[in-house]
Each structure stands twice: as structure tokens, then as C-alpha cells.
Amino acid sequence: MNLNIALLPGDGIGPEITTEAVKVLNKIGKIYNHNFNFSEALIGGIAYDKKQSSLPIETLELCKNSDAVLLGAVGGPKWDDVDGDKRPEAGLLKIRKELNLFANIRPAYMYTALKDSCPLKDEIIKDGFNICIVRELTGGIYFGDKGKCNNMDGIEYAYDTEHYNTSEIIRIARIAFETARKRNKIVTSIDKQNVLETSRLWRKTVEYLAKEYPDITLKHMLVDNAAMQLICNPHQFDVVLTSNMFGDILSDEASVLTGSIGMLPSASLSDYNFGLYEPSHGSAPDIAGKNIANPLATILSASMMLKYSFGLIKEADCIETAVQKVLDKGYRTADIMSDGNTLVSTQEMGQLVIDNLV
Numbered sequence: 001m002n003l004n005i006a007l008l009p010g011d012g013i014g015p016e017i018t019t020e021a022v023k024v025l026n027k028i029g030k031i032y033n034h035n036f037n038f039s040e041a042l043i044g045g046i047a048y049d050k051k052q053s054s055l056p057i058e059t060l061e062l063c064k065n066s067d068a069v070l071l072g073a074v075g076g077p078k079w080d081d082v083d084g085d086k087r088p089e090a091g092l093l094k095i096r097k098e099l100n101l102f103a104n105i106r107p108a109y110m111y112t113a114l115k116d117s118c119p120l121k122d123e124i125i126k127d128g129f130n131i132c133i134v135r136e137l138t139g140g141i142y143f144g145d146k147g148k149c150n151n152m153d154g155i156e157y158a159y160d161t162e163h164y165n166t167s168e169i170i171r172i173a174r175i176a177f178e179t180a181r182k183r184n185k186i187v188t189s190i191d192k193q194n195v196l197e198t199s200r201l202w203r204k205t206v207e208y209l210a211k212e213y214p215d216i217t218l219k220h221m222l223v224d225n226a227a228m229q230l231i232c233n234p235h236q237f238d239v240v241l242t243s244n245m246f247g248d249i250l251s252d253e254a255s256v257l258t259g260s261i262g263m264l265p266s267a268s269l270s271d272y273n274f275g276l277y278e279p280s281h282g283s284a285p286d287i288a289g290k291n292i293a294n295p296l297a298t299i300l301s302a303s304m305m306l307k308y309s310f311g312l313i314k315e316a317d318c319i320e321t322a323v324q325k326v327l328d329k330g331y332r333t334a335d336i337m338s339d340g341n342t343l344v345s346t347q348e349m350g351q352l353v354i355d356n357l358v
């Protein structure tokens with residue numbers, strides 16, 4: 001296959017980790033006879049610095065004309081004082097919205113080799129767990145009316161609002177039910193229906209759609225309880241369906257249970273299999289440029305790209321197996337390092353995955 005990939009390295013560790021993922025994809029291309037053409041463009045803080053926009057129009061155009069997008073990370077303290085709508089993160093939100101990437105899939109899978117890096121006790125971990133978070137990505141409080149003002153009394157005010165409509169809820173819930181069908185057939189839908197109107201609509205709508213999926217067990221859970229249950233009994237979860245904000249929070253929590261946030265990939269999908277693939281973690285400015293960041297979440301995101309956007313299942317499996325082998329052999333970046341293992345750099349980790357392909 002001949003495939004065009006828009007490459008958006010972004011800020012912080014973004015360039016280092018995407019470089020490794022590109023190398024892995026190029027090697028896969030050689031092995032399986034595909035041509036991956038990468039075109040690089042700016043997003044985030046670096047785009048703001050160079051083009052005065054965290055999502056320049058040419059970046060958006062490139063993405064629209066590509067078969068898929070691979071992104072590193074955006075943001076950093078350098079842009080802390082930039083206005084909300086110009087911030088690096090605003091560029092990421094805009095690209096998600098413009099490309100209609102409403103479905104964010106975040107698989108939190110614990111590699112047994114990384115048991116030692118999991119903060120939970122052995123009796124809770126047992127033989128590991130495998131959770132798939134399906135997060136709504138283009139609605140909710142991230143995209144509702146927001147503002148700030150100075151009142152007559154001299155006090156500063158700010159507000160954000162959460163909106164959802166039934167069609168937004170149905171389309172993301174459908175992805176969750178379909179995902180569960182290929183897994184253990186349980187959907188846990190997260191809300192805060194005891195307080196929020198949007199959550200009551202969420203629950204009612206998910207229940208309505210569930211009638212089309214009698215083979216799937218649907219459970220509802222309040223978000224505060226879900227945050228606790230993830231730690232006490234992660235095994236009860238299969239597919240976790242969430243709004244934008246709740247998914248942001250719970251996916252960080254789920255990722256660290258798998259060993260490190262540096263391990264969690266993600267796919268952000270629109271209809272028709274178009275997708276943007278990025279690690280779930282941020283730009284980690286404190287370790288940027290030191291060649292110590294974990295590139296595995298980005299490499300695994302590239303593998304999700306092969307699977308979801310290109311239908312290249314054996315190629316994707318090949319990457320996942322290579323990652324598994326490298327971890328089984330005891331190679332670790334600093335974030336997942338533990339006694340008796342071998343510490344490697346970002347570049348060494350990328351090379352190890354390449355060496356273990358096939």
C-alpha cells in the first residue's frame with residue numbers, strides 16, 4: 001500500500017518520540033512492502049512561535065489530505081501565559097474538532113513484564129488487566145460556552161459549560177458497544193447523573209442504545225466511584241465509555257496502573273476510519289531533549305494507525321509483539337525502570353523494537 005501520513009511532532013518530547021515511531025513504521029513498510037510517505041507540519045507551541053497560531057491552516061490542510069495523522073504532544077510552561085484560545089492545547093482541540101475525531105480509544109493494557117511498575121498491590125493486580133477507554137472527544141465541557149469577566153465588584157469570574165445532545169452520545173456509545181463485542185462484552189458507562197443534567201441525558205441515551213446490543217452487559221457508574229474502583233478492582237472493567245472530561249481524567253489514572261503513562265497509546269477516530277494517533281501522555285517538558293522519554297506509547301499509537309485506519313492487522317500485531325518481546329527481555333526506559341532490568345534511552349528503545357520486529 002502507498003499511504004500518506006501527516007506527521008505533527010509538536011512540543012517537548014514530541015519530536016523524539018515521533019522520530020522513533022516513524023523509524024518503526026518505515027521498517028514495517030520494508031518488511032511488508034508498504035510505502036509510508038511522511039509530511040511534517042507544525043502544531044502546538046512551536047507553531048504558535050513560528051506562525052502565531054497553534055494550528056496553522058496549512059497543517060490542517062495537510063491533515064485533511066492525508067490518510068492518517070501521527071502526533072507527538074503539545075504544550076509546555078513556555079506558553080503558560082498565552083491566551084486560552086491561542087494556547088498549544090487549543091491547537092490540539094481545534095484539530096480534533098475540525099477533523100471530527102469524536103471517538104478517542106485508549107487501551108490500558110498491562111504487560112505482565114511491567115507488573116513491578118504498577119502502583120497497585122500484587123493481590124489486586126493478579127494476572128494483569130485490559131481496559132479499553134472509549135472517550136467522547138469533540139463535545140462536552142471542552143467545547144461548550146466559556147468566558148471570563150471582571151464584575152463591577154472587582155471580583156474575577158470565569159465559566160465553562162458542558163453540553164451534549166443525543167446524537168453525540170449515540171455515536172460514541174455505539175463505538176463502545178461495538179468495541180465490547182470484539183472483547184469481553186461489558187460496557188461500563190461513566191457519568192455523574194446524581195448532579196449533572198448532561199449526565200442524566202447521557203445515561204438515558206446509552207440505555208436506549210443498549211437495546212440494540214442485548215449481547216452486551218451495560219453497567220453505569222458514577223465518575224467518583226469509577227476513580228476509586230479503577231484502583232480497588234480494575235478487573236471488573238472491559239470497555240469504559242466516558243464523556244470528554246471524565247475520559248481525560250480516568251485515562252491518566254488507568255494508564256499509570258499499566259506501569260506508566262508512557263505506555264498508553266490512543267486513536268482519535270472520525271467516521272470512515274480516518275484517525276489521528278497520539279500517545280495519551282503530554283509533552284513532558286522537564287525531560288524533553290534528554291533522550292530518556294518512553295517512545296512506546298507513540299510506537300503503539302502507530303500500530304493502532306495500521307490497524308484502525310489502514311486495516312493492516314498483521315503489521316500492527318507485529319509491532320505489538322515486538323514491544324512485548326522487548327519488555328520481556330527486560331529493557332526499560334526510566335519511567336518503567338525497576339530492579340534487575342536494563343535502562344535504555346529513547347533511541348535505544350526505538351531500535352530495540354525495530355530489531356524485534358518479525
Ligand code: IPM
Pocket residue numbers: 074075089092093248280282
Ligand atoms: C489528552 C490531553 C489533552 C486533553 C490536552 C493536552 C488538551 O490531556 O489528550 O488527554 O485534555 O484532551
Ligand code: MG
Pocket residue numbers: 248249252280
Ligand atoms: Mg489528558
